[in-house]
Amino acid sequence: MRSLRILLGIAVFGVALAASASSGEGSSQPPQPPQGSQPQASQADKRFEVTVTPEMREHSRILDALYFVGTAYGLIVLLFVLATGLSHRIRDLVKTRWRYLTAFLYFAVLSVAIAILEFPLDYYSGFAVPHQFNLSTQTFASWMGDQAKGLAVSIVLGGLVVGLALLGIRKVRRWWLALWLGSIPLIILLVVIAPVLLDPLFNKFEPLKDASLRQALLEEATRAGIKGGSVYQVNKSKQTTTMNAYVTGIGPTKRLVLWDTTLQKMSRDEILAVMGHEMGHYVLNHVWKGVGFGLLVSLIVCFVGQRGYEAGLKRWGGRWKIEEPSDPAAMPWLLIVVSVIGFLLSPVSNGYSRHIEHQADIFGLELTHMNEPMASAFVKLAEDSKVDPSPNAFIEFWRYSHPSLTKRIEFVLHYKPWEQGKPNELWRP
Numbered sequence: 287m288r289s290l291r292i293l294l295g296i297a298v299f300g301v302a303l304a305a306s307a308s309s310g311e312g313s314s315q316p317p318q319p320p321q322g323s324q325p326q327a328s329q330a331d332k333r334f335e336v337t338v339t340p341e342m343r344e345h346s347r348i349l350d351a352l353y354f355v356g357t358a359y360g361l362i363v364l365l366f367v368l369a370t371g372l373s374h375r376i377r378d379l380v381k382t383r384w385r386y387l388t389a390f391l392y393f394a395v396l397s398v399a400i401a402i403l404e405f406p407l408d409y410y411s412g413f414a415v416p417h418q419f420n421l422s423t424q425t426f427a428s429w430m431g432d433q434a435k436g437l438a439v440s441i442v443l444g445g446l447v448v449g450l451a452l453l454g455i456r457k458v459r460r461w462w463l464a465l466w467l468g469s470i471p472l473i474i475l476l477v478v479i480a481p482v483l484l485d486p487l488f489n490k491f492e493p494l495k496d497a498s499l500r501q502a503l504l505e506e507a508t509r510a511g512i513k514g515g516s517v518y519q520v521n522k523s524k525q526t527t528t529m530n531a532y533v534t535g536i537g538p539t540k541r542l543v544l545w546d547t548t549l550q551k552m553s554r555d556e557i558l559a560v561m562g563h564e565m566g567h568y569v570l571n572h573v574w575k576g577v578g579f580g581l582l583v584s585l586i587v588c589f590v591g592q593r594g595y596e597a598g599l600k601r602w603g604g605r606w607k608i609e610e611p612s613d614p615a616a617m618p619w620l621l622i623v624v625s626v627i628g629f630l631l632s633p634v635s636n637g638y639s640r641h642i643e644h645q646a647d648i649f650g651l652e653l654t655h656m657n658e659p660m661a662s663a664f665v666k667l668a669e670d671s672k673v674d675p676s677p678n679a680f681i682e683f684w685r686y687s688h689p690s691l692t693k694r695i696e697f698v699l700h701y702k703p704w705e706q707g708k709p710n711e712l713w714r715p
């Protein structure tokens with residue numbers, strides 16, 4: 287679903303960054319554990335060592351390559367759409383008297399064209415690889431259904447936003463600022479509605495069923511300082527075998543979510559430890575901070591974006607038969623400019639994400655003192671998602687939203703300020 291991410295994430299500048307604040311512990315950006323058997327590790331520590339398999343290493347190499355190849359492939363597809371004249375032909379095909387409608391229709395047809403052109407890589411990364419490594423429980427039909435739904439959401443939301451963006455480009459000289467200001471309410475709205483309107487399109491969310499666990503989590507939440515919080519479980523086992531938990535939403539839609547796979551595979555203590563981390567995100571307002579940080583990054587993207595966009599159109603606009611800067615046919619070029627800047631800034635946004643993830647680890651430990659269950663939960667996450675425990679420094683720097691699991695396990699086993707009579711950093715009783 288790269289096209290959804292690129293089109294939606296870019297059409298609504300910065301939303302991908304905001305979303306990263308609410309992304310969970312497992313799944314796509316898996317954390318990393320220690321290598322094989324460390325000589326200094328004592329017998330007792332074996333529980334906290336990840337068993338590294340060749341399969342894990344191969345899987346990670348594929349994921350790392352797909353991250354960079356996928357970005358390049360997305361850019362090539364957009365260039366192809368421009369260079370072959372497909373873009374201006376789509377514009378001529380959908381042209382109406384109403385500019386806004388033309389922009390919407392153009393975006394819809396472009397999205398379908400991109401989805402088709404990107405299908406080989408989407409199929410490989412989204413379906414073939416997870417099946418090759420036994421991480422997916424989905425049939426091809428069900429996976430295609432999710433893809434179609436994702437595309438529909440992207441067309442509706444992206445189309446509405448693109449129409450507005452082109453209006454801004456036409457009417458305002460410093461349109462980068464107009465686009466950025468306009469993106470603020472849109473991003474906040476999207477983060478508010480995502481848990482109640484978008485996520486349920488793909489999965490079923492319901493209040494946590496296990497009454498005794500619910501009670502324990504409620505008590506933990508009260509100690510964390512959360513009033514009236516809600517915990518949901520979601521049937522992710524219909525798509526994947528991997529585990530996750532996350533915080534999402536803002537204001538009335540703010541909630542903690544546990545994948546049912548996590549409920550099945552983790553012990554009660556591990557769940558309480560992991561949820562201590564999630565409650566840290568909740569109490570420390572990490573979704574809001576992620577939105578704020580995302581807006582800061584998108585300010586840069588918009589500012590540099592206008593310059594790159596106009597320079598490119600001056601140079602190649604004639605060849606691509608672009609009539610004016612607000613011509614919908616120039617949309618692929620805007621997407622190229624924004625994705626290149628966004629990609630170059632990804633170490634910055636991932637660095638910020640790793641920082642707040644570390645804060646959530648600190649908060650969770652201070653709240654629960656469950657160092658060992660937290661470490662064994664991380665071991666399970668690593669082994670379960672089949673990711674090489676030793677990412678190289680560059681890969682971690684560029685694309686990891688969480689610190690490597692090696693570092694996290696090491697940290698959570700040793701972070702015990704309460705044993706040394708030191709004050710807590712983040713959680714106050």
Ligand SMILES: [Zn+2]
Binds near residue numbers: 310563564567643
């Ligand atoms: Zn987290």
